[in-house]
Amino acid sequence: MKTTLLAAAFAVTATAGFAAPEKYVLDASHSQIVFSYNHLGYSTTYGMFSGFDGEIMFDQEDPAASSVTVSMPVKSMMTGWEKRLGHFMSPDFFNAQDGDMVTFTSTGIEVSGDNTAKITGDLSMNGVTKSVVLDATLNQVGTHPQAQKPWAGFDASTTVLRSDFNVGAFAPYVSDEVQIMISIEAMKAE
Structure with a gap:
C-alpha cells in the first residue's frame, strides 16, 4: 500500500x-x-524562492529508485524588503554572483507512510554541499482539471543550520536554524 501511494504521486495516469x-x-x-x-528573539522572518526548475523521475515498480532534482538562482530569493535582500547577497552571507545556484539532488527515497516519504539528498549552496532529509507528503495526484494531464502535488519540510553553508553571520542572535517549507506541483513531461 505504501509503495502504491508513493507511486501514484509520481506516475499515475488513466493508462498506468x-x-x-x-x-x-x-x-x-x-x-x-x-x-x-528567528530574528533576535523578536520575530520570525520569512523569505521565499519561486519560479524555479526541477524534475522528478519515478520508477513505479521500485519507488526507492526514484529521484528529485531542483535548482534555483541564489539571486531569485525574495525577502519582501530590498535592503534585507541586498544584505543577504552581500559578503556577510552569500556574496552572491550572477549564476550562483541553490540545488537539491536526491540520493535516496524511503517510503514512511501511506502518503509520506523521507527524501535524502544533497543540498548545495554557497559552495557547500550537505546531506539533508526532507519529510515529504503527497497532497494529491490525478488529472489536472485545466491541463488535462497527470499532475501531482507535494509538501515537504526540513531544518538546516545556516552555519553549515557558511552563511551563519550574527548567530546565535539571528537563529542558526532555518526552517524550510516546500510546496510543489509537478506535471508529466511531454
Missing part, C-alpha cells in the same frame, strides 16, 4: 502500467520554497 521511470517537471508557477528564522 509503466516499467521505466517517468519524468515529471515542476510547475514553476505553483511551486515555492519558504524559509523562516
Whole structure:
C-alpha cells in the first residue's frame, strides 16, 4: 500500500502500467520554497524562492529508485524588503554572483507512510554541499482539471543550520536554524 501511494504521486495516469521511470517537471508557477528564522528573539522572518526548475523521475515498480532534482538562482530569493535582500547577497552571507545556484539532488527515497516519504539528498549552496532529509507528503495526484494531464502535488519540510553553508553571520542572535517549507506541483513531461 505504501509503495502504491508513493507511486501514484509520481506516475499515475488513466493508462498506468509503466516499467521505466517517468519524468515529471515542476510547475514553476505553483511551486515555492519558504524559509523562516528567528530574528533576535523578536520575530520570525520569512523569505521565499519561486519560479524555479526541477524534475522528478519515478520508477513505479521500485519507488526507492526514484529521484528529485531542483535548482534555483541564489539571486531569485525574495525577502519582501530590498535592503534585507541586498544584505543577504552581500559578503556577510552569500556574496552572491550572477549564476550562483541553490540545488537539491536526491540520493535516496524511503517510503514512511501511506502518503509520506523521507527524501535524502544533497543540498548545495554557497559552495557547500550537505546531506539533508526532507519529510515529504503527497497532497494529491490525478488529472489536472485545466491541463488535462497527470499532475501531482507535494509538501515537504526540513531544518538546516545556516552555519553549515557558511552563511551563519550574527548567530546565535539571528537563529542558526532555518526552517524550510516546500510546496510543489509537478506535471508529466511531454
